[in-house]
Amino acid sequence: MLNIIVLGAAAGGGVPQWNCGCAQCAAARHNSAEARTQASLALSVDGRNWFLVNASPDLRQQINQTPALYPRDGALRDSPIAGVILTNGEVDAIAGLLSLREKTQFSVYAHQRVLDILDANPIFEVLDRNLVARLPLAVEIETELALPDGSGSGLTVTAFRVAGKSPLYLEGIAPKDVDGDTLGLSFTDRASGESCHVLTACARIDAALEARLNGAKLVFFDGTVWHDDELIRLGLGTKTGQRMGHMAMADSTGTMAAFDRLDVKRKVFVHINNSNPVLLDTSPERQAAEARGWVIPPDGMEFSQ
């Protein structure tokens, strides 16, 4: 059985974001809406060993609010986290690695481009390389994720390139949107054949991606903004969703319109920015998204198949 826990579904900054007074952040701050941590998923096929998609800056809090990720009974130093798979090198995907520095063995899987970012930043040497292997994830090659003892976990991942952009802090320094900047991930439980797709960032759905997603039972997809120009309209920023490497949910060329053409059984938005009104339970945007079959998950929501 493939088990998935949404550790957090918010985009960078979370909900509420420390310096934001928008309607969604204010509601979360005053307990009239759900607070959410930054995007990360945990996956397991045995319920005992878990692999994370991204290590968010909220990872310590996410572990503390997720009993499946507690040290296992009777162990003095232990974690069920066997590995972390990184989809990109953004701060909200990698900063949580620094919270996993207390000498426990696990593996980090990432595209070589993201491993190069980690290698170039000596702060990540707090992850003892004798315990924390950094493993390159090549695109379009199915890899069985390994347990700390080296045995196969029974869970495989296939990374694939999606349209996106380089990390914000490398803009102007590194080349733009090169191979490996933004990955989608397909996971499969070897024993049951059950699978899911995870895309925490995606700037465009092309024919190849449509073909990959069509017929899927479960897809977690980038839900950063409702409208492409939402941050500008709300006076929260100067960038469009596209400029940040994300499709909009509701625009005519956006995510929901694209998925309406596909046969996907369960559709879950993750990486939802706090500017997005879909976060509010009673908003017309939430009702519209749910009416089109989308789930807006709270922290801790579980899926299995």
Ligand SMILES: [Zn+2]
């Ligand atoms: Zn806000």
